[in-house]
Amino acid sequence: MQLILALDANALSSPIPMSLWGLKDLLTLMLSFNSFNGSLPLQVGQMVALTQLNLSGNHFFGNIPSTLGQVKDLSTLSLWNNRFQGAIPESLGKLKGLEMLDLSSNNLSGNIPKSLEELESSVYFNVSFNPLEGEIPSGGRFIYFTAGSFTSNKALCRPPRLQVNPYSSDSHHHSRTTKSILLRFVLPPVAYVVLMVAFILLLIYQRRQRIIPNGGALPLANQRRISYLELMGVSGLFIKEHFRMDKVFGLNFFCHISYALQIMQCNSYLAEYGLDGVVSTKIDVYSFGIMLMETFTRRKPTDDLFDGGISFTSWVEASLPWFNDEHRG
Missing domain, CATH: 3.80.10.10 (Ribonuclease Inhibitor)
Known part of the structure; x- marks a missing residue:
């Protein structure tokens, strides 16, 4: 033994x-x-x-x-x-x-x-x-x-x-x-910091996943950018042949930027499309039209001019009497 x-x-x-x-x-x-x-x-x-x-x-x-x-x-x-x-x-x-x-x-x-x-x-x-x-x-x-x-x-x-x-x-x-210092004083704090950083990064990642669901937005690399020159070139397309007035639905328009877009019919206000929670391409076309009208008229739908019951589209319609007469005729 x-x-x-x-x-x-x-x-x-x-x-x-x-x-x-x-x-x-x-x-x-x-x-x-x-x-x-x-x-x-x-x-x-x-x-x-x-x-x-x-x-x-x-x-x-x-x-x-x-x-x-x-x-x-x-x-x-x-x-x-x-x-x-x-x-x-x-x-x-x-x-x-x-x-x-x-x-x-x-x-x-x-x-x-x-x-x-x-x-x-x-x-x-x-x-x-x-x-x-x-x-x-x-x-x-x-x-x-x-x-x-x-x-x-x-x-x-x-x-x-x-x-x-x-x-x-x-x-x-x-x-x-050296050995005792590493084991007692260096390694535990380093391991703790690494674990905390990994935990924080995981929380940030999960939080972003909840805020932006997968597929909720297109990657920036896949979106086509429109240059200032292209936007200015659109102004030449807004001639009488491209406009018609409708008292019920307001201004309707179409334009071409490198490729054809569908002729979309837009109501006077964006909110009318968003009331039922449905998002469509009409909203994008309407928003682009409002942006162009703001550019050419130097006015905004929120200006004091439109507090008296006059809408932005009706004001544009009144500012184009020749287009309005042709539409009635």
């Missing part, structure tokens, strides 16, 4: 209880991505059965206990992104079965111990983003490690094949804080 304690990615804080380090039969201890703090006691060396220890992404500080070298079966030791300081213990070189050692993003100083060349099973090794200095070991598994394992340190001396960037306190700080 394997004993595993996994409490990763919770909001746990405070130092680790001392009683935890006395669990001698525990095989796996996973406490990463919490807010644990304090230092690791020497009693961690009592967990002799431990094979995996992951304390990454916490706030542990102080020195890495040298007693970790007593945990002979340890295959994974991950302490990255904490606040450990001081030197890397020489005793870690005794962990012959250690396959993964991650000490990156801490405040470790001094040299990389030569004893770590004895890590015969090591596959992953990372001490980047620390103020380490001195010569990088060149024996053992170190011949297989790449520059990424040592980048952003203070003053490491390395073989030519390892292009290690010098240590930068700014990049060190950036590495440790």
Whole structure:
């Protein structure tokens, strides 16, 4: 029966209880991505059965206990992104079965111990983003490690094949804080703003759909525009052959603008066509005729002249006695 304690990615804080380090039969201890703090006691060396220890992404500080070298079966030791300081213990070189050692993003100083060349099973090794200095070991598994394992340190001396960037306190700080800033402060507001904008645009779209039903208006690109010259050319068509007067229905007319229109009969007022709620081409023709009469007479149906019971069309009829006599004849 394997004993595993996994409490990763919770909001746990405070130092680790001392009683935890006395669990001698525990095989796996996973406490990463919490807010644990304090230092690791020497009693961690009592967990002799431990094979995996992951304390990454916490706030542990102080020195890495040298007693970790007593945990002979340890295959994974991950302490990255904490606040450990001081030197890397020489005793870690005794962990012959250690396959993964991650000490990156801490405040470790001094040299990389030569004893770590004895890590015969090591596959992953990372001490980047620390103020380490001195010569990088060149024996053992170190011949297989790449520059990424040592980048952003203070003053490491390395073989030519390892292009290690010098240590930068700014990049060190950036590495440790960027992830938490993005997850806690940047992504939630951005996601909220995007959702709100999408919701508002959807409301505007639905509101416009209700105000202007589909097919209620022709696209502007499909409507024929009439130029000023065409409109002025229409005036030549309003001669006696194109007019007739009717006492019942008023003025009737037809005109041609590039193509023939039907001869439409219009009542004296637009309201008479709109009383029953029916819209037809007659309304458009009548409106165009009123517009032409307003243009040529410089009068409007709403002028004070027509308050005495005289309609706009009757006034036009009276202004054309020659046309009226011909109509009666």
